[in-house]
Amino acid sequence: AGAVLLPADSRRFWTDAVFQSDRVGHAVITDNQSLRGVLARLLHAVDPGLPWLVVAVAVGVLGLSAAVAAALAGQRRLPHAPAWAALACAVTALLVSPVSWSHHWVWCVPLTLLLGAEAVRRGRARWWALTGLAALLFCSYALWWVPHSPGADVPPELRQSAAQMLLSAVYPAAGLGFLALTAAVALRALRKPAPYEPGEGPGRLPATGRNSQTAPRQGVPGQSAPGRTVPDQAVAKE
Template identity: 55%
Template sequence: AGGRGRRPGAGLGLAAAVKLTPALFLVFLLATGIAARLRGGDGEPWLRHARGAAITFTGATLLAAAALPKDSWRFWTDTVFRSDRVGHAEDTADQALRGVLARLLHTADPGAVWTACAAVVAAAGLAVAVAAELRGMRAWAVCCCAVTALLVSPVSWTHHWVWCVPVVLLLWSRGHRAAALGAALVFCSYAPWWVPHGPARPELHQSGAQMALSALYAGAAALFLVAARAATSLPGRRRGSALRQAVTKE
């Protein structure tokens, strides 16, 4: 965030325009910049990237609307609000928080419960990511933001969890070998597919053990956020303040 690129945030803006989930990184940049200013530092490096991402996202979206006005109108006024268009919420392949709640509550639409839980998880996950970024622990910050985005997204299929690779590498490289091996085992086990699934929608009638298996990805993600919170709180793990570095660069 402290770089001086000619088009800061452009890549993020384009990614969010193609698929909305990365847009949480824009919120992360904005929150980090504000937090830096509240601490008496210069939050401009993060805010500059947030502005660049927002401008690029808006430009790309308007360009798409000009090229495909009917499709864009349908998407932004209807399709974007219908997450069930890609599949049932309770499908075992859905490892987002919404899917976990759907199976836990035995309902196809967790509704307000999911909205409230997603808001809490988003706030908590972003808080951990911002804290890590301001302490110069950028790898932790990026992984925390990505994992949070996957958790709060309406749908996160099992193949969306490619962020497990950098998460495992981060845990291993920071000396958390047992946690890294455990995470690798979870994401390589295909455990969510061990439970009954199919057109008959048996996921709406899972037992406790089956619900646990079909929530392993999301559960591992939640545990990673807890581990990241602990890692960013230990005085001995301080690697230099990103806030101080940003001020120096400016």
């Protein structure tokens, strides 16, 4: 509808403006909690350029691979597998995006809930520690403890110290940690055999119908051929 009503503006946006991420502000500002923002502050550059592209491609491939591994593990080998996969995709997108504002990290809520669910299921102290750490990082507002001024001509983030750069990268650091955790639990689950559904098991064959029974062996009355099933009518004819 927008393209029909405003064709010239639509063409300008989709062919030019959409690729100019700096139109929404400098990549270096603290508000930008993507890898591009982290690298801009680390390199003290308004635009990190090629280094960001290389890192974004690598993280994108590894993050989506972790999501695929979680999906392949499935609910039977990895409880909450769909949640692991979906959150891995979301966190990967936040990391590789040119601009991920701090409020885009609302995915921290289901992420923390997933860690809490795993802590309840596993009952291990380290999972409770991970849940608490995630809640602390996302609720601490640590990224706002550093000098920042989004409207400044020369962003103060260009003069951050090492400690300040660490604080202003707290969300991406948590995201990278979550992707590493997803990869670890998914690969471990994939190495385990899938548990059998009720009624399944080694050496058990599913029935072919409600009214099926094992056919007797030819020439040996009363004995059955393992694995061969025929309908009742066929048995009666024999």
